[in-house]
Amino acid sequence: MRVLLVGGGGREHALAAAIAASPKLSQLWCAPGNAGIAEIATCVPIGAGDVARLVAFARDHAVDLVVAGPEAPLVAGLADACAAEGIACFGPTAAAARLEGSKAFAKELCSEAQVPTAAAATFDDVEAALAHVRAHGAPLVVKADGLAAGKGVVVAETITEAEQAIVAMMRDRAFGPAGERVVIEERLEGREISFFALCDGENAVPFGVAADHKRVGDGDRGPNTGGMGAYSPPAGFTPALEAEVMARIVQPTLAAMARRGTPFRGVLFCGLMLTAAGPKLIEFNVRFGDPECQALMLRAEGDVLAALAACARGRLGDVTVRMRDEASVVVVLASRGYPGAYATGSVIEGLEQAAAMPKVRLFHAGTRLAAGRVLADGGRVLGIGATGATVAEARARAYAAVDVIRWPDGFCRRDIAAGV
Numbered sequence: 001m002r003v004l005l006v007g008g009g010g011r012e013h014a015l016a017a018a019i020a021a022s023p024k025l026s027q028l029w030c031a032p033g034n035a036g037i038a039e040i041a042t043c044v045p046i047g048a049g050d051v052a053r054l055v056a057f058a059r060d061h062a063v064d065l066v067v068a069g070p071e072a073p074l075v076a077g078l079a080d081a082c083a084a085e086g087i088a089c090f091g092p093t094a095a096a097a098r099l100e101g102s103k104a105f106a107k108e109l110c111s112e113a114q115v116p117t118a119a120a121a122t123f124d125d126v127e128a129a130l131a132h133v134r135a136h137g138a139p140l141v142v143k144a145d146g147l148a149a150g151k152g153v154v155v156a157e158t159i160t161e162a163e164q165a166i167v168a169m170m171r172d173r174a175f176g177p178a179g180e181r182v183v184i185e186e187r188l189e190g191r192e193i194s195f196f197a198l199c200d201g202e203n204a205v206p207f208g209v210a211a212d213h214k215r216v217g218d219g220d221r222g223p224n225t226g227g228m229g230a231y232s233p234p235a236g237f238t239p240a241l242e243a244e245v246m247a248r249i250v251q252p253t254l255a256a257m258a259r260r261g262t263p264f265r266g267v268l269f270c271g272l273m274l275t276a277a278g279p280k281l282i283e284f285n286v287r288f289g290d291p292e293c294q295a296l297m298l299r300a301e302g303d304v305l306a307a308l309a310a311c312a313r314g315r316l317g318d319v320t321v322r323m324r325d326e327a328s329v330v331v332v333l334a335s336r337g338y339p340g341a342y343a344t345g346s347v348i349e350g351l352e353q354a355a356a357m358p359k360v361r362l363f364h365a366g367t368r369l370a371a372g373r374v375l376a377d378g379g380r381v382l383g384i385g386a387t388g389a390t391v392a393e394a395r396a397r398a399y400a401a402v403d404v405i406r407w408p409d410g411f412c413r414r415d416i417a418a419g420v
Helices: 010-020 051-060 078-084 103-113 126-136 159-171 239-259 292-299 304-312 351-355 391-402
Strands: 002-007 027-032 065-068 088-090 120-123 140-144 153-156 182-186 191-200 204-212 215-217 221-224 229-232 265-275 278-285 327-335 360-364 367-370 373-376 380-388
Touching: 002 010, 002 051, 010 027, 010 292, 010 304, 010 360, 010 380, 027 051, 051 065, 051 078, 065 078, 065 304, 078 088, 088 265, 088 304, 103 120, 103 182, 103 239, 103 278, 120 126, 126 159, 126 182, 140 159, 153 159, 159 182, 191 239, 191 292, 191 304, 204 239, 204 292, 229 292, 229 391, 239 265, 239 278, 265 304, 292 327, 292 360, 292 380, 327 391, 351 360, 351 391, 360 391, 380 391
Parallel strands: 002 027, 002 065, 065 088
Antiparallel strands: 120 182, 140 153, 140 182, 191 204, 191 265, 204 229, 215 221, 229 327, 265 278, 327 380, 360 380, 367 373
């Protein structure tokens, strides 16, 4: 099978490694890829958002399956453009990708499908949004309606914080067009987890659960990031809970999307809060999380490529997917200054020593090669992953590997999966 993987981050490195392990693979390209992906795939200089060039490349190189890593090309219609050329794509159409592309649409869908979620209201007028906050009080969650690279959510502890978030999003356009509308919802209380299901339009199967750390600093302090680490599985996520999530959230969502004539194919990422009243949806994503994908792929058993292809072709019943009993932990190394301004171009050393450690896997996210050296080329630069019989064992291995890497311009949280 000839595969084109779209993206260039740690998630895509994890997917590339899983795909490369498949006996069905004959050729793997990645656009644009990174220094780590280049070791297992042919990288091509096409941006993940350049849908027209991606599809032209897939057509010209007789690609059998396009695998979408990030959400933006899906929202922009990558799967639709592939379908027009007769190319299978792992990922939903633009209409189905609205589950992530529009938080207002997701709330509408939840109401239709009776999916348990936070009470919410949508606004496209600044003054109306401010009036709602003043009438309802805090705490509240303010979300930009559109795609904001995982950063368009503010958990406001006070009315003032909520007002500032609304003005920043709607009036100051802090997230561009994504903030033209906002969704304001109640803050759910409980434990947050990430649940993944593979879907083929009608059928779905669970594909692991993970927990990530969004805040930049130890103790969950500082601004939100794209994710500073993850682990799988979270404690206490039982088979009964998995069955409840599938029955109350995943299956009703698939059925509602099919009724609308926009069946969902790909991976459905359900951000959940485990509340006293049961699991409730925080938000949908239409792709694997990053760094949750790295944690999941360390545990995935079987032919991942076959499973992705089955989703794209509506034949999920043809494959079996499961997670190994072992646990996994991923620690993200980021450039100093992230998620604010940061420098690029610094040299990273010690990667070979870290990668040689038992049950350790390195995932490149923001790297590039220059004169045989690996240089930092992004905010989140590396994911250091490890497995073990327990989360604690995997955590110890991951941090042992972190400690042999020499990169003075980088940093990480030291409490990923602590106490789990």
